[in-house]
Each structure stands twice: as C-alpha cells, then as structure tokens.
Amino acid sequence: MNDKIELIRRSVAPEALEFPLHALDGPITPNELFFVRSHYDTPMIKAASWRLKVDGCVDQPIQFSLDDLMSMPKVSVESVLECAGNGRAALETPVPGLQWDCGAVGNAIWSGVSVRTLLELAGVTDRAVDVVFEGADRGKVKNPAAPCGDVAYARSIPRDLALSGWPILVYEMNGEPLSPAHGFPVRLIVPGWYGAASVKWVIRIVALDHAFGGYYQTSDYSYWQVNDGLPELRPIGAMPVKSLIARPTRGTYVQAGERIEICGAAWTGTGEVTAVEVSVDDGLNWGKAEMSSPSVAGSWRLWSFEWLVKGPCGVRTILSRARDSHGRVQATERDWNYGSYVIDHSIPVEINVTET
Numbered sequence: 001m002n003d004k005i006e007l008i009r010r011s012v013a014p015e016a017l018e019f020p021l022h023a024l025d026g027p028i029t030p031n032e033l034f035f036v037r038s039h040y041d042t043p044m045i046k047a048a049s050w051r052l053k054v055d056g057c058v059d060q061p062i063q064f065s066l067d068d069l070m071s072m073p074k075v076s077v078e079s080v081l082e083c084a085g086n087g088r089a090a091l092e093t094p095v096p097g098l099q100w101d102c103g104a105v106g107n108a109i110w111s112g113v114s115v116r117t118l119l120e121l122a123g124v125t126d127r128a129v130d131v132v133f134e135g136a137d138r139g140k141v142k143n144p145a146a147p148c149g150d151v152a153y154a155r156s157i158p159r160d161l162a163l164s165g166w167p168i169l170v171y172e173m174n175g176e177p178l179s180p181a182h183g184f185p186v187r188l189i190v191p192g193w194y195g196a197a198s199v200k201w202v203i204r205i206v207a208l209d210h211a212f213g214g215y216y217q218t219s220d221y222s223y224w225q226v227n228d229g230l231p232e233l234r235p236i237g238a239m240p241v242k243s244l245i246a247r248p249t250r251g252t253y254v255q256a257g258e259r260i261e262i263c264g265a266a267w268t269g270t271g272e273v274t275a276v277e278v279s280v281d282d283g284l285n286w287g288k289a290e291m292s293s294p295s296v297a298g299s300w301r302l303w304s305f306e307w308l309v310k311g312p313c314g315v316r317t318i319l320s321r322a323r324d325s326h327g328r329v330q331a332t333e334r335d336w337n338y339g340s341y342v343i344d345h346s347i348p349v350e351i352n353v354t355e356t
C-alpha cells in the first residue's frame with residue numbers, strides 16, 4: 001500500500017512534511033512516511049564529531065560521544081509522536097501556524113539510552129527541578145516578542161519525568177539510524193508528550209534549579225490555563241486522549257445499503273486507550289469500534305467500525321471519540337484556550353450518502 005504514498009509538503013524551509021492519514025496501514029509508521037516538523041534548517045551533524053554535554057545541577061559535568069551512548073544498555077519504546085498543531089486546518093475559525101490536516105502524527109519504535117542513565121552518570125543533584133534539552137539548530141524567530149539574536153530550539157521536562165526511565169535519547173527509529181530530518185545523530189523522545197518536547201539534534205542537557213522559561217515553552221508551544229478565573233500561560237506537555245478517523249476521507253461517496261469500514265487511530269498521554277466510539281449521525285448516537293491493535297503503553301491503537309450505510313441520503317457527519325483508563329473521554333467541542341495548539345476534540349468527517 002505504501003508504494004505510491006508520499007508525504008505532503010507543508011513548508012519547504014524549514015521542512016514540514018505531513019503523513020497522508022488516509023494511508024494508515026498498520027501500527028508502525030514507516031520512516032519514509034513519518035511526518036517532519038522543523039523550525040530551522042536541518043543541521044548536518046557528523047557522528048564522529050558530535051558530543052552531548054550534561055551540565056547544570058550535576059556533581060560532575062560530563063560529555064558523551066555517540067559511541068559512548070551506543071555502548072550503554074539499549075532501551076526501546078513504541079511511541080506515538082504528534083505535533084501540537086496537528087489538525088489546525090480542520091478548525092472552523094482559522095488559527096496561525098502550519099495548516100496541518102490530521103497527519104502530523106506517527107508511531108514508531110524508538111531505541112537509544114534512557115535519559116535517567118545519563119543524568120545518574122553526571123550525578124544530578126537534589127537542587128535540579130527541570131531538565132532542558134538543547135538542539136543544535138538555531139536561528140532568528142519572526143516574532144516581535146522573541147529574544148534578539150539567534151534562538152536555539154530547546155525545551156525542558158520536569159526532573160521527575162526525566163528520571164522516570166520513560167524519556168529516551170534515541171539514535172534508532174524503527175531499527176534504522178535516525179535520518180537528518182528526524183534528529184540524527186541523537187534526539188529526545190518523551191512518550192506521551194506532544195512532539196515539541198522531543199528535541200531533535202540534542203547537543204546539551206542542562207539540569208536547572210528553576211522552571212525553564214525558554215522561547216519554545218513560554219512564547220511558543222504554550223496555552224492559557226484558567227485557574228480560579230485567572231488565566232496562566234503553561235507549556236504544552238502531556239497529550240490528552242484523542243482519536244482520528246483515517247478512512248473514509250472527507251467528501252467520499254457511499255451508497256445506502258453498502259457496508260463500509262470506518263477506521264483510524266487513538267492514543268492518550270498517560271494510561272491506555274480503553275475504547276473508541278463512532279457516530280454516523282453527528283454525535284446523536286454512538287457505537288463501539290473494534291480495537292484492531294493491542295494496547296502498548298506510549299503507542300497508538302488502531303480501531304475500526306463496520307457501518308451498514310443507511311439513509312438519510314445527503315451529507316453525513318462521522319465522528320470518533322476515544323476513552324482512556326483515567327476515565328477521560330475525548331471532547332466533541334474545541335477548547336479555544338489552547339489557541340493554535342492541542343486540537344484534541346473529535347474532528348468531523350463529512351461524507352455523502354447516495355441512494356442505492
């Protein structure tokens with residue numbers, strides 16, 4: 001099925017490529033079909049000269065080569081990676097940012113070294129509360145609120161998460177070395193978090209004694225959270241529960257009396273996806289979908305729903321919604337506090353039902 005499928009280009013420089021979600025064909029997204037989202041030109045890094053520094057609140061600042069990392073215990077995780085702006089093009093009111101349809105998401109097996117291993121080797125101290133990952137890519141940001149001069153792509157995760165054993169410094173994607181676009185030679189993967197946290201081309205890890213206030217988690221990749229009537233800016237972090245419909249696509253024609261398969265993927269930031277429901281009448285009634293792949297922590301689950309198409313004829317709105325083990329249910333309405341990010345509500349797919 002993958003022979004004629006190609007990524008959709010959303011931006012040339014910096015590179016942004018989208019997976020055509022209708023081509024979803026198994027739990028693992030092939031590397032050549034994995035979406036790409038970069039903020040600057042891809043840095044071309046030579047493996048032999050690449051070094052990773054670990055410093056800040058540590059007993060002993062330390063530096064690693066790629067060979068050092070590869071000689072450490074190798075860990076793997078199957079994890080979904082979704083851009084926080086995925087689905088923007090589907091919003092009724094346009095928001096700024098790359099106009100992704102629904103394919104800025106993929107699922108891969110990532111292998112490398114646990115972040116915990118490196119922090120322990122450097123002797124992270126009790127003062128550390130936040131851990132920053134800095135990429136080798138940098139440049140000017142076209143935003144009057146951005147700092148003057150070049151800004152490196154850098155994001156942080158809280159200390160407890162960094163030491164949980166979950167985040168990995170990855171050098172292999174689906175069993176192959178990372179490609180330059182996906183972060184060669186080494187990138188971070190934070191399973192369960194929006195893709196912005198998974199810094200590519202990592203060259204430095206800094207343990208901080210305060211919450212990092214870098215550009216890509218304050219000015220950008222943040223949202224307003226209203227606490228007791230007071231909106232506060234928060235960095236985008238863990239993903240909520242979400243499902244997407246891969247097929248049928250918008251505008252498909254089906255005949256009353258036909259049996260069609262409605263299918264897609266579902267995932268959640270923590271816990272596991274327990275169910276997906278489908279509505280073929282714009283949310284009035286819901287039926288349970290079959291889960292067609294197992295539940296693997298961090299990964300997405302594929303699902304499908306057989307529909308014996310019945311009238312009324314005309315335009316029909318199909319929806320899917322996922323539930324997870326925390327009891328969370330995917331919202332059917334957009335929460336606009338998320339601005340141009342976190343498009344996690346059920347995205348309607350309109351199709352045309354014709355008479356037999």
Ligand code: MTE
Nearest residue numbers: 035036037038039083135153195198199200
């Ligand atoms: N890391 C660096 N260094 N520079 C970037 O521009 N983009 C982030 C993240 N890590 C980015 C980065 C964003 S917004 C996303 S969604 C993911 O990388 C995309 O990873 P991918 O291109 O491998 O799919």
